Amino acid sequence: MSKGQELAAEPGAHQGLTAAEIAFIREHLYDNPGELILKAGKFKGLDVKKLAAQIQSRQKALKKLPEWSANEKLIFPPALSVEQCSSEATAHYKAGIVSGNTLIDITGGMGIDCYYMSASFTKAHYFEQQPEVASTAEYNFAQLGASRIQVHAGESLVALRDGLTADWLYADPARRDANKEKVVRLADCTPDVAGNSGLLLNAAPHILIKTSPLLDIDLASKELQKLKEVHIIGYEQECKELLFVLDREMPGQNFKIKVRIVDSVGRPLHQLDFDREEERSAVVGYAKPSGYLYEPHAAVLKAGAFKTVASRFNLQKLAMHSQLYTSESYVEDFPGRSFKILAICKPDIREISQHIPGDKANITTRNFPAKPEELRKKWKLKDGGGHYLFATTLADQSKVVIVCVKPI
Incomplete structure (x- = not known):
């Protein structure tokens, strides 16, 4: 030992x-x-x-x-801890991008990530400062047959300073400050993985850091050393988490951005890889809605792939700030929601109602001076049904409502 x-x-x-x-x-x-x-x-x-x-x-x-x-x-922790822990879907995904002989999880917690990632290693060290939390995790790991995980009730950074090493190191720093406010900077998280990145990279050549999707990606990229990749994980309709991969051998800071929309066992259903230079240099055209409408997944929007997603899938934007896209013919495998356009209307329920049966529709607003609930109340529409209304602003600044259905 x-x-x-x-x-x-x-x-x-x-x-x-x-x-x-x-x-x-x-x-x-x-x-x-x-x-x-x-x-x-x-x-x-x-x-x-x-x-x-x-x-x-x-x-x-x-x-x-x-x-x-x-x-x-x-044994489950308090409900708030369950809300904040990783889902099995995202934990499975993380297990697929790490492997080796030894893993160190420096932030422990409920142990969801450590449990699933440990399957990719010969042994794993789980560190948790709160003795009761560590004891519960050890008990749960035993019930799950996770014998390769060794639980430590103590401060992980002390063990790292004292020479504990691994192939991969994992951290899920607490994302609220002393006043319980949500934070957008890594330096405001606990432990300070940015401030301790030299120590972490000395302990392991590969580091995986999980953060809230609220974190500012470009700000974090300036705080971290040896950043290789940023994985932006979407599950169902939400952007669930950001994963920062550090590599001791990374020569520069031209990190790749990897959008992954995963299923319930962490398998990517859609993916989009790019970097900031590609986004800056991508050329995008603008057009009025025609044929089909595309709404990027929240993970794509979080990644900032506004022009890249248009150029990759040969789409045109409706307007610079609307983040809706169109094409004459149907594009498969788009990372988000796709719709067939039935009509383009003025924001007037008398015109809209000619294209929807009954009093039900799903309403979305993008770059539009009203919220969906305000329009629903104004137009006396119930939520649901098979028709979708997108209230948005076109490149010529005209306000429209695009009436759609699912493409297939």
Whole structure:
């Protein structure tokens, strides 16, 4: 055992859940946790407050963490921690871009990422400063059969300074400051991975840093040393997280941007690779809506691939700031939503209603002086149905509503 490992104490054993507690959680999994607490007197011999918290967390995790949710023996952290942890989909994706003999996870937490990424390594070190969190993670890893993960209750940076090394190092720094406000700079996260990048790169030749999608990519690129890639991960309709890959051998700072829209097991459904120079030099034309309409996925927009996505897929923009695209013939595999255009109308419900059946439509606004809910109320339309209304501004500054349906 290395000196670095000795600095991090092994966590105390977690007692886990009793058979009676597991049965209670199973029976009341879909009940209101608050109401269960109010009825606590009915359930003799059980800590209903503790179990209600487990139920609340599991309810949050059902879709986000299906494999973990299906294991009745696992202990879940508070619901807020479940909301903030990685999904299984994005954890699977991360496991696909790292591999080697040893992984060090310096920020521990619930352990979702460490668990899935550890499958790509012979062994993994999980570090967590809070003893109770570390103890719970160790217990959960044991229930999941993740024997290659060694849990340390202690400060990871101390172990790194003392000589602990690995092939890959992973960090998911806390993304709120002392006042619980969301932050957009890496330097305001804990631990300060930018300020400690020399230490991290000395401990491992490859670093993977996960951040909130709110983080400013270009600002972070100036804060980090040896930046090789930025992965922008989309899942369903949202941009879920940013991944910064550092490489000790990276000579310059011409990093690649990799947009990945993944499925439930982390496989890319759509992908777009480019760099800032390509975006700057890309030539894009403007046109009125014709044939088909394209709305980029949130991950594409976060990447700033506004011109690149047009040039790659041979599309034209409707206007400089609308971020909607069009083509005469249908383009497959577009990284976002695609629609067949039925009509282009003035923002007048009398004209729009000639092209939609009933009083239902899905409304989106792009570069338009009103929000979808305001238009829905004004036009007396319910949300839903098979028709889509895009209220936007064209290159000639005219305001229009594009009536669409799904292409197939």
